[in-house]
Amino acid sequence: MTSEASSPSSPAAGPDGPVAYADARSRLLADPAVAGSRRRAALAGLTDRWLAGLFAAAGAPSGVALVAVGGYGRGELSPRSDLDLLLLHDGPVDSALPERIWYPVWDSGASLDHSVRTLAEARTVAAEDLKAQLGLLDARHIAGDAALTASLRSAVLSDWRATASTRLPELQELGAERAERHGELSFLLEPDLKEARGGLRDVVALNAIAASWLADAPRDGLEAASRRLSDVRDALHLTTGRATERLSLQDQDQVAATLGVLDADTLLRQVYEAARTITYAGDVTWRAVDRVLAARSSRGRRSSRLSFPFTGTGRGSGAVARGAVDRRPLAEGVVEQDGEAVLAQGARPATDPVLPLRAAAAAAQAGLTISYATVRRLAAETRPLPVPWPDEAREQLITLLGAGEACIPVWEALEAEGLITRLLPDWERVRCRPQRNAVHRWTVDRHLVETAVKAAAMTRRVARPDLLLVAALLHDLGKGWPGDHSEAGEVIVRDVAVRMGFDTADTETLAVLVRHHLTLVDTATRRDPDDPATVDLITKVVGTLPHLELLHALTEADATATGPAAWSSWRASLVDGLVGRAAAQLAGGYPFPADVEPTAEEERLAVEAARTGGPALSLHAQSNQDSFATEPMGVELTLAIPDRPGLLGTVAGVLALHRLTVRAASLRELDPIGVGAVLLISWTVTAEYGELPEAARLRADLRRALEGSLDVARKLAERDAAAPRRRGISTPPPVVSVAPGAASATATVLEVRAHDAPGLLHRIGRALDEAGVRVRTAHISTLGADAVDAFYVTDPAGRPLSAQRATEVAAAVQSALG
Incomplete structure (x- = not known):
């Protein structure tokens, strides 16, 4: 519309005209002393006064109110924000009245979103249109009949609270759709500050949830995060001169300069930090809403269970004691x-x-x-x-x-x-750090977590899943420091590994993995993989077959976590081929573990077992011989017993019955007095949860199980059947394999890699017993949530198994593990 069109009733050059308003607005936006939330509030106040003047000049009768809604209703205006206005009336109005108000606004150049409705019409529209209802939740009086505006606010809030059970799921779905379209603000190089997940639109949703009285968001840092995103949006509007919400790469340097921020990377980091605060607040709040709505829909649920949904208040000892x-x-x-x-x-x-x-x-x-x-x-x-x-x-x-x-x-x-x-203090340098490479989907810190996620699916491929997972988490820590990030990362990871308590050998392994996490893919794609010199290069870098195994898995986890463009079937085939050639060159024996001299205590137990023909037990407790010590990583239990079929599975089953988790174990044969083999089993066990059992009770159950009066398998099955099902995570399937023939000259080595679970070792032991093989030596390790076990087995005559028989036994154990 032109100013001439509105000049008869509202002169453009008058004190309330569009020109005067536009000039005052320009001066305000150019004033360096007024910025941020102060400028937004001042701009809203300036606009309020102008619109109130227009309303009065238009000759509005009684029973009419001018109401700000949406962002303008919240009292904050960005430089290019729309003016969301509602002309509210309680009866017929002159059709020319709205035009006398809207035309000057159009003439000023401001964007206008307007409507004219009665209170009943506004409520009807809100009931049909969720976005309109959200806008009305922020209704604010500007001019006219204040009581009418108050009635609108009261009615809209009442309607919102009455329909929250249906409206909030709609709001949640809208948020999910926005996230699908616009992505997650915390990780985008060109984020939409308003619509992306973690953006300003989510703050509006959180305020709407609070208005429903069903839940409230964690408020610590939320206001500051919202204010930071609004400041960036203001600077974006001022630098581009457009009502844009997308922080494009080409605008980031200028926006950073406008805000007085060091550089574009620092700006993005501040944006990401704010977005994460909003996202986390949203996650917490929506979980609270889900719990409340689920409780409301459950029959027979007590109304008191609906109180205090996210703070945890109301879950005190009284409620727990009553079983509520x-x-x-x-x-x-x-x-x-x-x-x-x-x-x-x-x-x-x-x-x-x-x-x-x-x-x-x-x-x-x-x-x-x-x-x-x-x-x-x-x-x-x-x-x-x-x-x-x-x-x-x-x-x-x-x-x-x-x-x-x-x-x-x-x-x-x-x-x-x-x-x-x-x-991990070193994490601060990579937290929310952007990666200005289109190949990368994530910030540096999230990429590290995503790499660990990918590595978790590869734990069955390596003998040391713990080192793989830690290397995945730490491999790019050097990106927070100057220079080559692989070289810087090696220095950092040595320090971090020592602080974490890794020994010298493991620290060295982690350092090799971090220093060379790009070596395999770089070498495979830039060098001739068939050239012996290329293979020599890799073998010199990794040194050992276990290192190569770990580096291969880390390389794939890193690339697949980076993004689709970083990994392809072509790259995978090149890396696989190079690894295969290097592995063949590094391949050597799988040596039988060196004999370890028994301690005096172990020798005493072995002699006692050989002489009595029964089990001899030793429990290393701190002070009370009737209970276990409370060592952080477990208690030592040593058992000596004349060899018999099914021994390993039986003892492991008793430990599982007592809810003891086996962290490590070794099994070996001794013949202390020359009358027959005695098996010596050394365990490190911890309680699954709760108190550790009494030593006397465990000793008694072990004797009963070995005598046959305690059916361990049946007891475990009964307990599992009675236990409530708890959802868990999907894990890589167990892998049972036969080690190469060179692994041992006197036994067949079965390797088991599986997710640790109660009774796992019992099931393995039973499967080996049912297969008719003898376990001569075993080495059991639990690394995090992964079991990595090796069993040296023979036939009843003490000979290694044939290739076919070994394959059959491995398949039987695999089947037992599901």
């Missing part, structure tokens, strides 16, 4: 409640520095996340881990990473409360 809340144990100090992992009543974060990692690992392995209240408490009360870390802390980190996709929401919860940088 279902809590199932996950790990020591951690239980499942309402679909989340929470702290047990007896948990004491202040005296248990491993608790955050234990809770995170238990949650991820169960396919849960950690409740907001729990993470907040852990962040507030837990003391830093000692250096080097206790063994349990390292194992729990590996267990967390080994959960794969289920690790991500747990990791995000820990990071939102600062627990990740507390555990």
Whole structure:
């Protein structure tokens, strides 16, 4: 519209005319002393005064109100924001009245979104259009009949709360659709500040949820995050002169300069940090909404269960004691409640520095996340881990990473409360760091987590899944430092590995993996893989076959986590071919473990067992001989017994009955007095959760099982049948393989790699017993959540198995593990 069209009733040059408003607006936007939220509020105030003047000049009668809705209703205007206005009336109005208000607005150059409705019409439109209803939730009076505006606000809020059970799922679906279209703001190089997940539109949704009274978002940092994104959007509007929400690469330097930020990377990092705060608040709040709505729809659920949905308030000891809340144990100090992992009543974060990692690992392995209240408490009360870390802390980190996709929401919860940088101070340099390479889908820190997720699916391919997962998490830490990130990363990872408590050999392995995580793919694509010099280069870099195995898996995990363009069947075939040639050159024997001299205690037990023909037990307790010690990574149990079929499975089954997890074990033969072989089994065990059992009770059950009066398999089956089913995570299937013939000259070596679970070793032992083979030596390791076991087996005559027989036995064990 032209100014001439409106000049008869509203002179363009008058004090309330569009020209005067446009000039005042331009001066305000050019004033360097007024910026950020102050400028948005000032611009809204200036616009309010102008519109109120237009309303008065238009001669509006009583029973009419001018109402700001949407973003303008919230009292904040960005330089290029639309003016969302509602002319509200309680009866017929002159059809020319709206034009006398709208025309000057158009003449000023401002974008206008307008409507004219009665209160009943506004409510009807809101009931039919969710977006319109959201806009009306922010209705704010500008001019005219204030009581009419108040009636609108009251009616809209009442309608919103009355229909929240149906409206909130619609709102959640809208958010999911937006995220699908616009992506996740935290990881985009050219993010949409408003529509992407974690953007300003999500803040509006969180405020709408709060207005429903069903739940409220975590407020710490949320207002600052929203303010930061709004500031960036303002600067984008000013630098481009357009009402755009997309922070394009070409505009980032100028926007950064306008905001006084060091550079475009720093700007993006601040945007990502704000978006993550909003995203996490949304995740917490929507989980609370889901719980409340599910409780409302459940028959017979007490109304008190609907209170305090996200804070954890109302879940005190009284409710638990009365049985009102279902809590199932996950790990020591951690239980499942309402679909989340929470702290047990007896948990004491202040005296248990491993608790955050234990809770995170238990949650991820169960396919849960950690409740907001729990993470907040852990962040507030837990003391830093000692250096080097206790063994349990390292194992729990590996267990967390080994959960794969289920690790991500747990990791995000820990990071939102600062627990990740507390555990790994070097993480701060890569947190929210952008990667200006179109191949990369993620920021540096998220790429590291995604690489660990990909590596979790490859743990059956390597003998040291723990080192693979940690290398995946740390391989790009050098990107936070100057110079080649692989070289810088090697230095960093040596320090981090020592702090984590890895020994010298493992630290060296991690350093090799980080330093050379790009070597395989670079060499395979740039050098002739058939050239012996190329193979020599790789073998010199990795040194050993286990290193090559780990580097191969890390290379693939890194590339597939980067994005589709970083990995292809062609690259995979080149790398596989190069690895195959290098492996053939490195291949050597799989030596039989060197004999270890028995300790005096082991020798005493072996002699006792040989003389009596029964079991001899030794339990290493701290002070009380009737209970286990509470060592962080387990208690030593040594058993000597004359060899017999099914021994390993029987003893492992008894431990499983007592909810003891085998962290490590070794089995070997001795003949201490020359009257026959005695098997010596050394175990390291921990309680699955709760207190460790009494030693006397365990000793009695072991004797009963060995005598045949305790049916271990039946007892385990009965317990499993009675236990409630708990959802868990999908894990790579178990792998049972026969080691090469050179592995041992006197036995056949079966390797088992599987996800650790109660009774796993019992099932393996039973399968070997049913296959009719003898276990001469065994080496059992639990690394995080992965079991990596080797069994040296022979036929009843003590000879290695034939190739066909070995394959059959391996298949039988595989079948037993499902």
